[in-house]
Amino acid sequence: MDSKECVLVTGASRGIGRAILERLIADGMHVINFDKESPVKIAEHETFVQVDISDEKALRAVLADVTSKHSINRLVNNAGIVRPATIENTTIADLQAVMSVNVAAAIICVQAVLPAMKAAHFGRIVNIASRAALGKEERISYATSKAGLLGLTRTLALELASNGITVNAIGPGPIATELFQSANPPGAPATQRILDRVPLGRIGQPEEVAHIAASLLDQRAGYTTGQVVYVCGGMTVGLSQ
Template sequence: MVNPRNKVLVTGGSGGIGRAIAKRLTDDGYRIVNVDLVAPKALEPGEEFVNVDLMDWDAAEATLQTIATRGDVLRVVNNAGFIRPALLQDTSVEDFEAVVQLNLRAPLLVAQSFLPAMRQAKFGRIVNITSRSALGKELRTAYSATKAGLLGMTRTWALEEGANGITVNAIGPGPIATDLFLSGNPPDSPKTKQIIDTLPVKRMGEPADVAHAVASFLDDRAGFITGQILYVCGGMTVGLSHTA
């Protein structure tokens, strides 16, 4: 019999931090359901790719319910998200609502979809990928609002579901050297060097650093840790967080 505790649903698992999470979890022996708009370049062993637009509530709900009816997903990682940077005066309602749909509404739908199976099993793990930007960052009105909102939902869900054996935690990445980040911040640029200079560890984070933290929260043995946020930021949140 397949152990249902060995399957993890990861949203946005085809690139960047999500890809590192998928690789780390498959290396750890988990089977992955990768829910994304774009397929990965190659599937990891034990990985299943499911194509769906998480911003389309009806399509996403139908797809997630189909997966949930199997009853074998007791761990989820809400990783999918995006940024539409703008100054306060330039933040449009359309952009704000779009960011809310993916960064805040989709995690709600994912959690609701798999909650019944977790409750029945008296076991569950939910890990939400938020951001250090939840503490505030220029050009991030919509993004920081949604990531701060995700922290609030993390703590609320932890309080509601702890007695059911379900833990809910969040990861707050700082500057991580994804392809997307490096496209706008080349390693040899003065801006990137300035960011690195503010970090106590004096290096950029790697997607694998975030994946390691996610794997820790998903572990069977992490049942006494819930409602927490772990900043994977090279020490940025200790002091000069406003400079990044």
């Protein structure tokens, strides 16, 4: 690994996570990518670690290995899963699966990188939440987990502020990832309904989320903590936040 500053990003093999990884590398950082699936091509200045972050034992093991070798002062908890269902069809197994990835893994990653951050009296943590945290039909488990991630963000911000560590969240709206486009093909009625709800009149790009993430991870972003930035084309304007 090179001598660049290291950032840990979970779920960085595709989608929003990949855009964040590419932006951070462009900004001069080395990114450690924890993902269940390998990227199409491992980038220069990327270290790929294959791990199922829902497996607590496996996650703690790779975290112990990585943090024993590298000082990580920046973390992006991006990995997430969705189990779409109405309340009638949501199972506790669905809820537990979503919470293990979207919330529990984030907590475990924070715990692992905290010693280095506290020693440096500097740290940046960014949690990728979702506009769905404000409510979305057929997303009982997912919305619950992302709302929980916002609570985690605010609580961590208060606990870690005296250590020079900031903690913020990003709430993407509809973003043109492979996953989104496979479920919402261009021209489909459902896709048009989504567009009709976006004041800017278009779907967002992963790079637009990555820009906000990079800004919050910047050393100069030292006076912003406990906040949620919605990258949603204006969908959340007027909604309770």
